[in-house]
Amino acid sequence: MKRTWRFWLALWAGKISAAMLRALGRRGTTFPGVVAQRLDPECIGHLSLSFSEGIVIVTGTNGKTTTANLLANILRAAGRGFAFNQAGANLVTGITGALMEYVNWRGQAQVPLALLEVDEATVPKLCEQVSPKWAIVTNFFRDQLDRYGELDTTVRLVQDALPEETMLILNADDPLVAQFGQGRRNTLYYGVDRLPESRTESRETREARFCPQCGAALSYSLFHYGQLGIYACPNCSFTRPQPQVLAVQARMEEGKLKFRVGVSAYEVGFQGYYNLYNALAALAAAIELDVRGEDLEKGLREFVPQAGRMECFPLSEGPVTLALVKNPTGFNQVLRTVLSSEGEIRLLIAINDLAADGRDISWLWDVDFECLSRGLHRDQSHGGSAEIKLIVCSGLRAEDMALRLKYAGMPEEKLLIEHSLEKAVAALQAGRQGKERVFVLPTYTMLFPLRDYLASLDLDEGGQEKPSERLRKGRASA
Secondary structure: OOOOHHHHHHHHHHHHHHHHHHHOOOOOOHHHHHHHHHHOOOHHHHHHOOOOOEEEEEEOOOOHHHHHHHHHHHHHHOOOOEEEOOOOOOOHHHHHHHHHHOEOOOOOEOOOEEEEEOOHHHHHHHHOOOOOOEEEEOOOOOOOHHHHOOHHHHHHHHHHHOOOOOEEEEEOOOHHHHHHHOOOOOEEEEEEOOOOOOEOOOOOOOOOOEOOOOOOEOEEEEEEEOOEEEEEOOOOOOEOOOOOEEEEEEEEEOOEEEEEEOOEEEEEOOOOOOHHHHHHHHHHHHHHOOOOHHHHHHHHHOOOOOOOEEEEEEEOOEEEEEEOOOOHHHHHHHHHHHOOOOEEEEEEEEOOOOOOOOOOOHHHHHOOHHHHHOOOEEOOOOOOEEEEEEEEEEOOOHHHHHHHHHHOOOOHHHEEEOOOHHHHHHHHHOOOOOOOEEEEEEOHHHHHHHHHHHHHOOEOOOOOEOHHHHHHHHHHHO
């Protein structure tokens, strides 16, 4: 692909706009990408040519942000230089802006490798100009149907877009992902032998009930969650591939997720067994990138969860955990993690229906909120018990969330509707006692406002709220 005058104009205009944003005290990659794309719609292809070691993309419904950040931490531990859209701008404009950050004014990349989180719907557009050397595919679940359309359409578009020469790093336990490897030589599979939560039967909503090869109903010997598990088609040769990177002895100890792959032991500071797949995807990719064993272990062990991915805030009343929720399967896994602890639990669920969240909120009726209303929940895998004390519903669709919980059997006296973000957090914390655990579960457009607010309530070194925060609260109450 020969660089044209339009590319140089796009590159310089994009970098000038980025410099202006920095001068104004703002940091953004999307706007410079918008500017560059307007001037040269093919500039992302020109930019990609500069990265001598190639490009790694991470895509899928759930876990792509965490997987990308885990892999980035492993690469940093190994001392590898790479471009990265860490801000999560995973559409064409955001990716363009991110790549420009690592390319100088002469169009030369300052690092040899690029690591890109890519929205599923963006993969076909990206692959029109970029041929990734590696592609990690995490999983596929129904998500924002008003934007993506039916799931089988999304799966087919991603599968058809990935070039034949691209090395695919695939989740063997998801049949929708595993099918990508059929007829291809360049594949590496990762998976789990079993989880403490794995069952031989499942009543969960699952996407892949039928064989992608012949259409017969798939038979499962073990369910991990959703459609992930050990499966085979009774009518043809389609079956769960044998993972080259297989996790065994998965367990939670001291608040960390621990597991083994082969003879090596690993740990990562996560809650929730669903995060094991993110760790395995990053591990498999790092192996492909020739990262040394000690750097793999260090990168996983020292990883700090990113914004809204079971992120903990140490507030004066006690810690608060923030976890993004965006579709039925992901929400179910967060609820399972919430209920795996002992004692009383308080929840703040903040639901918006803006474009980034998905306008259609009917997906809430596919979430197993009934598990919250069963009184005393006993988790078979952990031997603990948890009881819901209060659920605060907030966001633009707070009433819809409360209605869904009422139909799930949650007593009305345990439900509170509060649209104000500050008042919702205050209500969540009011009268909090002892070892009560508190979780805040927002959709996309509520995530960062809530995160910023929780961060503003961080403790000072003396264990008290910051004076500026106390003053702000006093003014608000006045």
